[in-house]
Amino acid sequence: MKKKTAILASAGIIFVSANLFLALKDDSKAVRSSYINKWTAVGKDNLTETLHAAGVVIPEDEHQVYYNDDDGEFKGFLVKEGDKVDNGTPLYEYSSNNIDEDLAKLEAEKSQLVTESNLIDDQIKQLTYLQSVSASTSSTSTPVFGDGSSSRNDSNDLMNVSIEKEIYDKQREKGRVEAEIEKYEDLIDSYEGSDELGKNSEVSGTVKQVNYELKNPIVTIISDKPKVEGTFSERDLKKVEEGMKVYVQSDLLKGKVAGTLTKIADYPETDPSVKKESYYPFEITLNEETEEKIIKGSHVEVSVITDQVKNAATIPEKAIEKGKKNSYIYVLNETGEVEKRKISKGLQLGGKTELKKGAKPGELVVQKPENVQEENNPFFSKLNIDSLKKKTFRDESKRTIFKHIMVGFFK
Amino acid sequence: MNNRIEVLRGLFNYNYYTYKLRDSEHVPGVWKNTALLILLSGLIFGISAYFGIGSEYLSKKLTSISREEYEMQKLLFMAGQTVLGLVFGAVMIFLPSLFFWTLSDVELKKFLAVQLFVLPIFLLEKLIEIPFALSLGLTQVSSPFALGTIGQYITDNNFIIYFLSSISIFKGWAIFIEYKYLKMLTGKNPKIVMLLVIGLYLIFWLFSALISFVQFEKIL
Numbered sequence A: 001m002k003k004k005t006a007i008l009a010s011a012g013i014i015f016v017s018a019n020l021f022l023a024l025k026d027d028s029k030a031v032r033s034s035y036i037n038k039w040t041a042v043g044k045d046n047l048t049e050t051l052h053a054a055g056v057v058i059p060e061d062e063h064q065v066y067y068n069d070d071d072g073e074f075k076g077f078l079v080k081e082g083d084k085v086d087n088g089t090p091l092y093e094y095s096s097n098n099i100d101e102d103l104a105k106l107e108a109e110k111s112q113l114v115t116e117s118n119l120i121d122d123q124i125k126q127l128t129y130l131q132s133v134s135a136s137t138s139s140t141s142t143p144v145f146g147d148g149s150s151s152r153n154d155s156n157d158l159m160n161v162s163i164e165k166e167i168y169d170k171q172r173e174k175g176r177v178e179a180e181i182e183k184y185e186d187l188i189d190s191y192e193g194s195d196e197l198g199k200n201s202e203v204s205g206t207v208k209q210v211n212y213e214l215k216n217p218i219v220t221i222i223s224d225k226p227k228v229e230g231t232f233s234e235r236d237l238k239k240v241e242e243g244m245k246v247y248v249q250s251d252l253l254k255g256k257v258a259g260t261l262t263k264i265a266d267y268p269e270t271d272p273s274v275k276k277e278s279y280y281p282f283e284i285t286l287n288e289e290t291e292e293k294i295i296k297g298s299h300v301e302v303s304v305i306t307d308q309v310k311n312a313a314t315i316p317e318k319a320i321e322k323g324k325k326n327s328y329i330y331v332l333n334e335t336g337e338v339e340k341r342k343i344s345k346g347l348q349l350g351g352k353t354e355l356k357k358g359a360k361p362g363e364l365v366v367q368k369p370e371n372v373q374e375e376n377n378p379f380f381s382k383l384n385i386d387s388l389k390k391k392t393f394r395d396e397s398k399r400t401i402f403k404h405i406m407v408g409f410f411k
Numbered sequence B: 001m002n003n004r005i006e007v008l009r010g011l012f013n014y015n016y017y018t019y020k021l022r023d024s025e026h027v028p029g030v031w032k033n034t035a036l037l038i039l040l041s042g043l044i045f046g047i048s049a050y051f052g053i054g055s056e057y058l059s060k061k062l063t064s065i066s067r068e069e070y071e072m073q074k075l076l077f078m079a080g081q082t083v084l085g086l087v088f089g090a091v092m093i094f095l096p097s098l099f100f101w102t103l104s105d106v107e108l109k110k111f112l113a114v115q116l117f118v119l120p121i122f123l124l125e126k127l128i129e130i131p132f133a134l135s136l137g138l139t140q141v142s143s144p145f146a147l148g149t150i151g152q153y154i155t156d157n158n159f160i161i162y163f164l165s166s167i168s169i170f171k172g173w174a175i176f177i178e179y180k181y182l183k184m185l186t187g188k189n190p191k192i193v194m195l196l197v198i199g200l201y202l203i204f205w206l207f208s209a210l211i212s213f214v215q216f217e218k219i220l
Helices: A002-024 A097-140 A151-191 A288-293 A390-395 A398-409 B007-012 B014-023 B030-050 B067-103 B108-136 B148-154 B158-165 B169-186 B190-213
Strands: A039-041 A043-059 A062-065 A073-077 A090-095 A196-200 A205-210 A219-222 A226-233 A245-249 A257-264 A279-286 A299-316 A327-332 A338-349 A352-357 A364-366
Touching (some): A002 B108, A002 B148, A043 A338, A043 A352, A226 A299, A299 A338, A398 B067, B007 B014, B007 B108, B014 B108, B030 B067, B030 B108, B108 B169
Antiparallel strands (some): A039 A364, A043 A226, A062 A219, A226 A279, A257 A279, A299 A352, A327 A338, A327 A364, A338 A352
């Protein structure tokens, strides 16, 4: 009896092994259904390959204001740190030493001219007097010469003419001097009341620093416009180039702020060394509309968009079976079979892979290729209770439901 | 516990149990065990269907209907299979019993008791096929215990394949048990008993092959 059992058991084992061999060998004729529980539709996505880096928000420009002792005596600051300034806002005031000197010089020159003008007045007066005297003598007592008549008259006329010319010249000189005086008065007037001079801001922004010890630069103004600065590692460097679109993110910001990578330094920030990796500074200009939201000094996460594909057919990377030469996916097709398809991959990003060829968006792809028993064979799946909806039952007629149960019964 | 039906003992220790069954006047617990085994049959068919085994015909609908609808159809398939399990259990207990009962003058209860040893073999087969289906994709038609795999190598005729796939080691075991008990119970010529038993199961297999062959989802 035991022998019989042993023979039967051996026969059974051989039978089962033979069956397994026949069913599982390559190109087996036996149908092998795949137990597939997870599949995914080929997606349609915009894939963007990004490179992440750390950055910090800084003002785009820093404007320094210098003060020179020669300009004059410093009077005081008109702004304090943190103040907003516009183009033209006075920053500090000083009184000019030179101007006082200039003024004194002008006053002296003016008074000299006034004296000169008075002198000319006196001379003119004397000349007019001389002229009047000369006229009266010619009428009362005319000197008579030997031949009788005109010689004395002639000399008198000559003198009158020369005096007249003299007066005319003096008047002209006076006019010149007075014009000169007027010019000096204008100059003096122009300095009047402006003995305290102000220095105006040339840019708009915020006062970052005021140096009360009057060490240059005495005022530092930062522009309102922010930019982001950071560094790329050597490895990152080959992926990025100037002009790439950038998104900036931080806890302090709502959403993302767009910008452009404007500058990548050719030379690392510290002296290159064999032992350590080099970091290359970069700059990002942010889009204008976002200026206000961003806080200067905050640390941000920078995502540089290095590659982008729009409306790409995508599948999870895990769904791809990597062969020796090609990659494959398994499509659950409309004939109820698992179809193996060769694909060509595009951009790979965040676990998603762009399908350049192989499947269209909407097609169903097996998520775990290792679950596929054999290509071009049927598949079945476990009941997914979570996907059941009461509504689908209500929408279905009782007859159809009964029909489905009957079909299930006869399987 | 004296004369109670002990299903597993009767199954494995049939030499002892055949005599016991023949000599006992009362066979208590038959109805209870029958009911329990029928329910167990429904449960095992339901579990198998829960994993979707046998629901390949629904797969082609996956691309055309919504996920909710797809799952609903799978649930209805499971319901159908559970009912099938119950019917299968009942048929496998009552039909052979009644068949042999009409051919002999032995109490029906004793035949029912025999079937209580046979049905667990079928249920065990159904249960063992679940891990094979899930891990290796070997569903009923390619079951390693049946002739279906060989059938697929020798013919393309689906009916023959289905028929061969319903002949398995477990079925052989069931026939052997059935034969042993019936031979003892009826005291008939062993050859005739063997012929009757095999004949009965041949009819079952042909019928199940026919059901598998006919694609009811296309008819209904």
